[in-house]
Amino acid sequence: xxxxxxxxxxxxxxxxxxxxxxxxxxxxxxxxxxxxxxxxxxxxxxxxxxxxxxxxxxxxxxxxxxxxxxxxxxxxxxxxxxxxxxxxxxxxxxxxxxxxxxxxxxxxxxxxxxxxxxxxxxxxxxxxxxxxxxxxxxxxxxxxxxxxxxxxxxxxxxxxxx
Amino acid sequence: xxxxxxxxxxxxxxxxxxxxxxxxxxxxxxxxxxxxxxxxxxxxxxxxxxxxxxxxxxxxxxxxxxxxxxxxxxxxxxxxxxxxxxxxxxxxxxxxxxxxxxxxxxxxxxxxxxxxxxxxxxxxxxxxxxxxxxxxxxxxxxxxxxxxxxxxxxxxxxxxxxxxxxxxxxxxxxxxxxxxxxxxxxxxxxxxxxxxxxxxxxxxxxxx
Numbered sequence: 001x002x003x004x005x006x007x008x009x010x011x012x013x014x015x016x017x018x019x020x021x022x023x024x025x026x027x028x029x030x031x032x033x034x035x036x037x038x039x040x041x042x043x044x045x046x047x048x049x050x051x052x053x054x055x056x057x058x059x060x061x062x063x064x065x066x067x068x069x070x071x072x073x074x075x076x077x078x079x080x081x082x083x084x085x086x087x088x089x090x091x092x093x094x095x096x097x098x099x100x101x102x103x104x105x106x107x108x109x110x111x112x113x114x115x116x117x118x119x120x121x122x123x124x125x126x127x128x129x130x131x132x133x134x135x136x137x138x139x140x141x142x143x144x145x146x147x148x149x150x151x152x153x154x155x156x157x158x159x160x161x162x
Numbered sequence: 163x164x165x166x167x168x169x170x171x172x173x174x175x176x177x178x179x180x181x182x183x184x185x186x187x188x189x190x191x192x193x194x195x196x197x198x199x200x201x202x203x204x205x206x207x208x209x210x211x212x213x214x215x216x217x218x219x220x221x222x223x224x225x226x227x228x229x230x231x232x233x234x235x236x237x238x239x240x241x242x243x244x245x246x247x248x249x250x251x252x253x254x255x256x257x258x259x260x261x262x263x264x265x266x267x268x269x270x271x272x273x274x275x276x277x278x279x280x281x282x283x284x285x286x287x288x289x290x291x292x293x294x295x296x297x298x299x300x301x302x303x304x305x306x307x308x309x310x311x312x313x314x315x316x317x318x319x320x321x322x323x324x325x326x327x328x329x330x331x332x333x334x335x336x337x338x339x340x341x342x343x344x345x346x347x348x349x350x351x352x353x354x355x356x357x358x359x360x361x362x363x364x365x366x367x368x369x370x
Contacts, residue, residue: 007166007181008305010368017367018169018298020335022286026327027300028220030350031276032187032254034323035236036229039348129206 049127050112055083056148057102059140072097108155126154166243168250168296177296179250181306185240190277191230193242193249198227200282204290213289220325221279238276241306243299251280251299255307255320262319264339264354272319272354273311278303304336308360309369318360323350337363 008014021027058068065083069076074094082090082098090098092110099106112127130151140148164181201222208218226233239257243250253275260274280303284294304320312318323344324332329351332338338353355363364370 005164007164007302007309008367008369010366011167011176013366013368014167014298014301015169015174017301017335021300021331022171022297024328024331024335025286026220026325027278027280027304027331028325028328029275029278029322030325030347031256031274031323032190032236033221033224033277034347034350035276036226036232038224 049130050109051083053104053109053112053130053148053151054079054098054102056140056144057104057152058083060145060148061102068098068101072101074098104152105155126151166302167298168243168245168302169298171293171295171297177245179243179245181302182242182244183240185238185242185252185254187233187236187238187240187254187277188230189240189242190226190233190252190254193252194226196249197282204282204285204287207290207292211290217289219282219285219287220327239310240277241303241310243302249281250284250296251278251303253278253303253307255310257310257314257316260321262321262354262356263341263352264356267317267319267354267357270319270357271316272321273307273314273316275304275307275320275322278307278322300331301335305363305367305369308355308363312360312364312370317357318364319355319357320360321352321354323347323352325350329353 058065063071065079066076069079072079072094074097078090078094082094095109096106098104099109130147164183166179166181167176168179169175170177204219205222208222237256237258238254240252240254242252254277256274256276258271260272262268262270262272278300280294280296280299284296284299286292286294307320308318311320320338322332322338329340332353333340336355337359338355341352341354343349344352361370
């Protein structure tokens with residue numbers, strides 16, 4: 001017979017401690033996150049989305065990382081860092097090369113990876129929806145294709161309207 | 163099976179939940195799938211209300227599902243709070259190769275808290291005027307860690323690296339001792355709970 005135990009039998013103590021916990025902003029610790037390569041500082045969400053956009057755009061064209069790096073004449077290691085958002089901001093030259101090869105608007109890519117100021121909240125919301133609907137597996141799913149097309153559409157519209 | 167109670171914020175009622183043992187790091191990817199929609203909704207709200215990023219919850223950018231392959235390689239003991247088929251909170255502990263740095267427990271083994279989080283729907287978000295569903299999740303998870311440390315012969319000693327927003331919780335609520343920023347962990351503040359304080363907590367909480 002499985003006996004059920006109760007962890008915290010002093011309910012009054014638990015309530016008082018829970019109220020104190022409630023008055024603090026967070027209980028987060030950094031150990032596992034740092035082991036897994038997450039920054040304990042706030043990583044730019046835009047940089048993460050930039051990496052995802054590059055990856056999906058590459059895959060939608062059936063290109064390996066090596067092939068894209070070669071076509072765009074950029075360092076493979078830098079491309080790997082971009083797609084896994086573990087590198088510093090890419091250089092403007094790298095962004096220009098990637099924008100050209102992947103037919104993406106360079107100015108918007110500059111904003112996404114933090115090299116240019118962005119004041120476009122609609123773009124940020126679109127970027128977030130895109131990130132949420134995409135997942136880094138080998139073949140683009142139907143949903144990823146739709147997400148990518150929609151986001152590229154937003155990027156392109158906003159570039160053309162300026 | 164271990165029963166615990168969460169406190170529903172809107173009416174302060176106690177809700178019975180279950181403490182599930184034997185979680186592995188690889189389970190975190192599964193937990194994340196149940197939490198990701200709420201995280202995204204919170205991020206969208208923060209963007210829409212133009213809340214400065216320094217006020218965002220610090221874990222919003224952690225994407226565990228992308229790290230699932232790495233998580234399978236890691237050795238952990240974990241516990242989760244389960245209620246109505248949902249995970250309300252999770253804690254992962256490393257039970258080997260961590261030793262106390264603080265006297266009088268120096269060099270004795272301790273349980274290292276490598277991950278602890280409450281489900282996003284339980285977060286209080288003052289910038290969004292949002293109160294989460296349940297409170298007390300953090301206390302339950304930390305007391306679980308302390309008890310597990312005690313049961314494993316580590317005297318209830320625990321250690322962890324706190325994110326900046328959580329330092330007040332660990333120093334003032336749990337009563338842990340800060341040992342200073344750790345350059346090996348992105349200068350996060352390292353905290354330890356000494357055996358004597360752990361015993362007090364376990365007694366006050368009615369665990370022992």
